[in-house]
Amino acid sequence: MKGAARLFKxxxxxxxxxxxxxxxxxxxxHYRKFxxxxxxxxxxxxxxxHETAQLSFLRQGITFTVYNNNVGTERTMPFDFIPIIIPSEEWEVVEKGMIQRAxxxxxxxxxxYQDKRILRDGIVPRRLVEENPYYYDEQVKGIDIPLKNHIFLAGIDLIRDENGKYHVLEDNLRNPSGLSYVYQNRYVMRQVYPEFFASQSVHTLEHQLSHLHQxxxxxxxxxxxxxxxxVLLTPGMYNSAxxxxxxxxxxxxMDLVEGRDLIVKKNIVxxxxxxxxxxxxxxxxxIDDDYLDPEAFLAESALGVPGLLMAYRKGNxxxxxxxxNGVADDKAIYAYVPDIIRYYLGEEPIIDNVKTYLLDNPEEREWVLDHLNELVVKNVGASGGYDMLVGPHASEKLIEEFRKKIIETxxxxxxxxxxxLSRAPAYQGEAFYPCHVDLRVFVVxxxxxxxxxxxxxxVALKEGSLVVNSSQGGGGKDTWVFKKREEEGDD
Structure with a gap:
């Protein structure tokens, strides 16, 4: 029995x-040939x-920064060579669902930022928008947004439940990251495992960045x-992404620039x-909103460009x-996205949310406080797996800490x-074992x-972990979408 077959026993x-x-x-x-x-x-x-794949990331300098107690540590993204393979008919549903949601x-x-009809009609509670720290009504209202398009790039995180049904876990509409890892995962996969591509008909990534640029x-x-x-405006080399x-x-x-490389004269950049x-x-x-323009946002920002907002307002x-955009990807607003889809599009969501309890609702809060050991609790303003409780895996002490936080705020x-969460095989430590996975889909x-x-x-490479974020020990996998002719029938 060959090595791989034995390791799957x-x-x-x-x-x-x-x-x-x-x-x-x-x-x-759809996995048989692989x-x-x-x-x-x-x-x-x-x-x-496996070792060659990890070294490839290191040699190319593909890293991210993890911050702990304000100290940054450079790490390479762990890579797992078992791809996630998605049949074409399944992908068509995902694609339609992502277009609809965006x-x-x-x-x-x-x-x-304009008429506020959805607030007047009571579909979304006014306070969730107007008290949201990412709502910049004063700065944005009255601006004629190019193409009326606030979302040029969305990164929408999907999970599958125990029945294989997709759900949206999170919307990332500010500065979604990770596109480079999609390409590097594919590059490493082709370099280290060329055998996998010999008989597979996988959608290539070659021309995808031309869509982004256009x-x-x-x-x-x-x-x-x-x-x-x-130009692409970066906060600089110390940024985690x-x-x-x-x-x-x-x-x-495109030219990669920092704020100090740009200047505004007579409302032109x-x-x-x-x-x-x-x-x-x-x-x-x-760069986050607060740091874009010290004249319009944080005065102490050294990353931004003075006068940038006025140049934007003038249409230059x-x-x-x-x-x-952060007002729309807030975790409290997330609970209303199915209603937002119905309100604006008159359609049912193609891919639905995970059921969500809003804890400033007294009835929902009381029920949640009685069931903390069964639930996942998230801070609406946090990301990356921080300030999060996974009840079934948490200590009594941590559960009590979150109980106090919920009662206070x-x-x-x-x-x-x-x-x-659905699982897929991962190869780590000379064995295959099942790990939980999710998928970030990019909408341009x-x-x-x-x-x-x-x-x-x-992929959550810590065995049994539900947290896939790279900052919390997660890794990446290549994702294949098959062209129609590749599939060999249903299970």
Whole structure:
């Protein structure tokens, strides 16, 4: 028995939906060819390929920064070579669901910064918008947003439950990161495991960044369409996602700039260069709202560009993603997204939310406080797996800490049932074992909307963990979407 086959002998699917195997332990139809190739490797070949893949990330400098007690540590993203494979008919549903959701959330943003109909009609509670720290009504109202498009790039996180049904876990509409890892996962996979691609018909990623670049250019001011110049604005090399910024700028042929490289004169933005000033028409910014312009937001910001907001207001420059998008990806607003879809589009959600309890509702709060050991509790303003309680895995002490937090600031938290997240095999430590996974899907919106085939599959590499974030020990997998001719029938 070859190495891979032997290493799978103890693999158990359990009570979870497994991406690769049926409940009877057989590979699903869309994984069969991959599994056949995998079984041809010896234990030594698997170990060597795994180590080569990890070293490839290190050699290319593909890192992210984890902050703990204000001290940053550089780490490489752990990579697992078992891909997530999605059949074409399944992907079509995901694609439609993502387009629908991004469109409804964009209409919500346009509305809450203009007419506020959804607030007047009581569909979304007014206080959730007006008291939201990411709501910048004063700065954004009255601006004629290019294409009326606040969401140029969305990163929408999906999970699957024990029945294999997709749910949206989170919307990322400010500065979604991770696109570079999608490409590097594929690059490493092709370099280290070329055998996997010989007989597979997988949607390529080769031309996907051209869609992203075109969507950026689509937002140019009308008078500058023919000669639009776009830059990517980064906070600098100490930002945790700096690799992402460098990769995207290089791949799209855009200048990577910091705030000190830009200047505003007579409400027009210019980039400083050795040849003098060059007019900037579009800024794909990876800087948070508060730091964009010290004249309009935080006065002490050294990252931003004084006068940038006024240039935006005058229509002389486009800023992507839009300012104030955080009001739409807040975890409390998340609970209302199905209603937002119905309100603006008159449609039922194609991919629904996870059930969510809003803890400033007294009845829901009391029920949640009685069931904390069964639920996941999240801070509405946190991300990356921070300030989060996973009840079934938490100590009594941590549960009591969250009980106090909820009682003191109930509006700051939401609760959700602990979903049996789908699992997929991961190879770590010379064995295959099941790990929980999720999928970040990237939606690109310009004149047209495009969903990148696949996305960033994240895996909780700590055995039994439900947290997939890289800052919490998670890793990445390549994500394959098959072309239609590849599939071999249903299970």
């Amino acid at each position: 103890t693999y158990a699917t359990g009570a979870f939906f497994d991406e690769m195997f049926t409940p009877h332990g057989k590979p699903k139809s 599994f056949d190739v995998l079984q041809s490797f010896s234990t030594e070949e698997l170990r060597e390929k 469109e409804a959330l964009n209409q919500f943003l346009e509305d809450v 969507a950026i250019l689509d937002h140019a001011p009308e008078s500058r369409k023919e000669k639009a110049f776009a 700096y690799y992402d910024h460098v990769f995207l700028a290089q791949q799209m042929g 210019y980039m400083k260069s050795i040849r003098g000033l060059k007019r900037v028409d579009i800024i794909y910014r990876r 420059v486009a800023i992507l993603n839009g300012i104030g 109930p509006h700051q938290y939401i609760a959700q049932p602990t979903i049996k 919106r310009g004149v047209d909307t495009h969903v990148m085939p696949g996305g960033l599959s994240r």
